[in-house]
Amino acid sequence: xxxxxxxxxxxxxELLKRCMVVGAGLAVGTGFVAGSTATWAMETxxxxxxxxxxxxxxxxxxxxxxxxxxxxxxxxxxxxxxxESKARIADGVAALDxxxxxxxxxxxxxxxxxxxxxxxxxxxxxxxxxxxMRGNLVTGxxxxxxxxxLFGYEGESYSKGGYINRGFDDITWV
Amino acid sequence: xxxxxxxxxDGVVVVIGSGAGGGTLSNELAQKGINVVCLEAxxxxxxxxxxxxxxxxxxxxxxxxxxxxxxxxxxxKDFSGLPAWIxxxxxxxxxxxxxxxLRFQEHEFKTQTVYGNVHGANLLDWPIGLSELEPYYAxxxxxxxxxxxxxxxxxxxxxxxxxxxxxAKKLGYKxxxxxxxxxxxxxxxxxxxCQQVGFCFQGCKFGAKWSSAYTEIPKGEATGHLEVxxxxxVLKIEHDKSGKVTGVLYADSDxxxxxxxxxxxxxxxxxxxxxxxxxxxxxxMFPDGLANSSGQVGRNYMRHMTxxxxxxxxxxxxxxxxxxxxxxxxxxxxxxxxRGFVGGFEFETxxxxxxxxxxxxxxxxxxxxxxxxxxxxxxxxxMWLVGEDMxxxxxxxxxxxxxxxQYGLPAPNVHFDDHPNDIAMRNYAxxxxxxxxxxxxxxxxxxxxxxxxxxxxxTNRMSAKARDGVVNKWGQTHDIPNLFVSDGSQxxxxxxxxxxxxxxxLAIRQADYIAREMAARTI
Numbered sequence: 150x151x152x153x154x155x156x157x158x159x160x161x162x163e164l165l166k167r168c169m170v171v172g173a174g175l176a177v178g179t180g181f182v183a184g185s186t187a188t189w190a191m192e193t194x195x196x197x198x199x200x201x202x203x204x205x206x207x208x209x210x211x212x213x214x215x216x217x218x219x220x221x222x223x224x225x226x227x228x229x230x231x232x233e234s235k236a237r238i239a240d241g242v243a244a245l246d247x248x249x250x251x252x253x254x255x256x257x258x259x260x261x262x263x264x265x266x267x268x269x270x271x272x273x274x275x276x277x278x279x280x281x282m283r284g285n286l287v288t289g290x291x292x293x294x295x296x297x298x299l300f301g302y303e304g305e306s307y308s309k310g311g312y313i314n315r316g317f318d319d320i321t322w323v
Numbered sequence: 324x325x326x327x328x329x330x331x332x333d334g335v336v337v338v339i340g341s342g343a344g345g346g347t348l349s350n351e352l353a354q355k356g357i358n359v360v361c362l363e364a365x366x367x368x369x370x371x372x373x374x375x376x377x378x379x380x381x382x383x384x385x386x387x388x389x390x391x392x393x394x395x396x397x398x399x400k401d402f403s404g405l406p407a408w409i410x411x412x413x414x415x416x417x418x419x420x421x422x423x424x425l426r427f428q429e430h431e432f433k434t435q436t437v438y439g440n441v442h443g444a445n446l447l448d449w450p451i452g453l454s455e456l457e458p459y460y461a462x463x464x465x466x467x468x469x470x471x472x473x474x475x476x477x478x479x480x481x482x483x484x485x486x487x488x489x490x491a492k493k494l495g496y497k498x499x500x501x502x503x504x505x506x507x508x509x510x511x512x513x514x515x516x517c518q519q520v521g522f523c524f525q526g527c528k529f530g531a532k533w534s535s536a537y538t539e540i541p542k543g544e545a546t547g548h549l550e551v552x553x554x555x556x557v558l559k560i561e562h563d564k565s566g567k568v569t570g571v572l573y574a575d576s577d578x579x580x581x582x583x584x585x586x587x588x589x590x591x592x593x594x595x596x597x598x599x600x601x602x603x604x605x606x607x608m609f610p611d612g613l614a615n616s617s618g619q620v621g622r623n624y625m626r627h628m629t630x631x632x633x634x635x636x637x638x639x640x641x642x643x644x645x646x647x648x649x650x651x652x653x654x655x656x657x658x659x660x661x662r663g664f665v666g667g668f669e670f671e672t673x674x675x676x677x678x679x680x681x682x683x684x685x686x687x688x689x690x691x692x693x694x695x696x697x698x699x700x701x702x703x704x705x706m707w708l709v710g711e712d713m714x715x716x717x718x719x720x721x722x723x724x725x726x727x728x729q730y731g732l733p734a735p736n737v738h739f740d741d742h743p744n745d746i747a748m749r750n751y752a753x754x755x756x757x758x759x760x761x762x763x764x765x766x767x768x769x770x771x772x773x774x775x776x777x778x779x780x781x782t783n784r785m786s787a788k789a790r791d792g793v794v795n796k797w798g799q800t801h802d803i804p805n806l807f808v809s810d811g812s813q814x815x816x817x818x819x820x821x822x823x824x825x826x827x828x829l830a831i832r833q834a835d836y837i838a839r840e841m842a843a844r845t846i
Binding site for chain 2: 211212213214215216267283287288290291292296297300301302303304305306307310311312313315316317318319320322323
């Protein structure tokens with residue numbers, strides 16, 4: 150996936166100066182969202198950076214994997230940064246923020262516990278916004294070849310001659 | 324060389340579909356010197372085109388035309404536009420099948436007699452028995468190179484099988500082995516042995532698995548009596564005033580329509596498209612569709628009682644390595660009503676890659692309950708549960724006039740409600756499957772719901788009496804002597820075994836019959 154722009158072009162210090170931290174591990178600046186330690190950054194063209202940050206958090210809350218870094222969740226929702234999606238995303242994030250405000254928080258990204266964010270999501274589980282997000286994540290997250298090794302999955306094997314000589318029957322514990 | 328026949332050649336047999344039924348029938352007829360035009364809706368994809376990539380392959384070869392669903396089955400909720408996961412390509416679903424090649428059991432041809440009256444089930448005995456099919460099973464096994472037949476050794480068991488076998492044996496199961504598979508365990512018939520690639524469902528790139536795409540079809544073409552036309556989507560079967568079929572109307576890849584004349588038409592489009600074509604071919608003479616005087620066209624849709632169990636262990640399994648369906652436990656395939664249901668089921672190993680596991684483990688699931696399962700993907704073993712489901716008249720393919728396909732024809736609606744017997748069998752099978760993994764130390768098991776149907780059966784059922792079904796014991800329609808059905812939609816009942824071997828056997832047998840009747844000029 151080429152959706153993530155490496156921050157190597159500018160220094161981390163420079164990037165961090167241009168953005169503000171909005172939630173656990175996420176920061177936004179003008180026209181981009183980034184990891185709060187500036188190891189990755191992603192430009193947005195249509196969706197406001199803070200809305201994109203909320204989507205990334207929502208993606209992690211739907212399919213939380215402690216060993217999968219934010220940049221992969223960012224890559225999974227990057228496709229929503231489009232002219233046709235931007236109104237739907239703005240409405241959806243507004244609904245997330247309203248639910249968070251009903252619990253006394255400034256916005257969704259400010260809700261500190263996953264459990265509480267998940268309660269917010271359960272409350273909107275039947276909405277088309279949630280279902281569209283979840284449905285897209287199934288491929289957006291798990292069909293990313295860069296994510297596969299994080300789960301041990303090895304992907305294609307034909308070019309390596311299959312597993313006939315590479316451990317198709319290598320377990321010894323049974 | 325491949326033959327080329329004129330559209331106006333009314334001496335040819337037109338076979339619609341090129342999978343296990345249509346591909347086999349086309350080749351068998353061509354070998355006898357009978358001229359065949361095989362019309363295939365999909366394109367010609369061969370091993371070099373197949374992709375070791377689940378979603379990539381899905382987009383490449385799946386039948387994705389408009390379809391709708393209804394009924395209480397979970398597929399209608401989770402995959403409302405995808406009732407079946409089958410292939411649109413030369414070779415049909417033999418491109419993505421797993422290769423399990425099992426003979427039906429004697430009693431499975433006589434379910435009405437053996438199971439008795441099962442409320443709500445439209446059980447019927449087949450008009451043929453095992454002994455009548457045995458010679459053809461033997462021919463099919465030889466043709467397909469089925470392991471553990473004809474002196475062909477079994478495949479080696481992979482990691483997924485090792486876990487499965489150890490658990491099954493601890494539970495006391497006896498009929499545990501690496502299956503009767505139409506996958507070469509050693510080079511045979513110009514194709515190599517299995518290289519344990521692990522993408523059987525995406526098309527075997529080594530060609531070790533039997534598929535009509537690269538066995539039956541090229542062999543038939545080599546006779547000079549078979550022309551396969553890919554991207555030829557049949558829209559309608561035409562007939563004359565006497566009620567005999569005369570040809571088929573099809574659209575080519577550019578959407579241009581052609582009428583291919585025929586002496587005989589054989590329909591082999593799988594159990595959703597075959598009845599749909601008969602229904603879409605309604606005329607003033609046959610207002611309810613062709614061959615439908617019984618009203619049974621499209622009814623008794625069966626999809627097998629299916630489900631899966633995945634087990635998580637404290638050590639790696641890496642189930643995706645090697646043959647997808649790497650072994651079987653057959654002890655539960657017997658008929659034993661003391662278990663609380665009629666008919667039986669098989670346990671067969673199965674694996675999904677991470678992308679499909681995310682989509683199918685618990686469709687719609689999310690949150691940590693779901694993701695902690697995938698966190699253990701590397702330590703997961705998997706099995707499929709496949710058993711006999713009850714035919715029900717109300718489970719059926721109908722025309723949905725509100726939804727049209729790309730040619731403007733009504734899309735098929737697939738209605739399915741689980742029968743209480745299906746539910747009882749599934750619950751029992753889930754429990755036993757989990758026990759297999761628990762016996763070897765599973766830390767967590769998942770009773771996984773049915774995937775979109777891969778075994779689609781029964782919608783043009785075979786019957787002794789014309790009023791009970793659509794085709795006779797040769798697959799010839801009761802109503803129209805030169806119209807045949809040559810796929811799994813002929814099945815009177817579904818049995819507990821994977822259907823392909825029986826479809827191939829019936830096609831070989833049907834070819835003998837058609838050749839005999841053509842020679843006698845009765846059709």
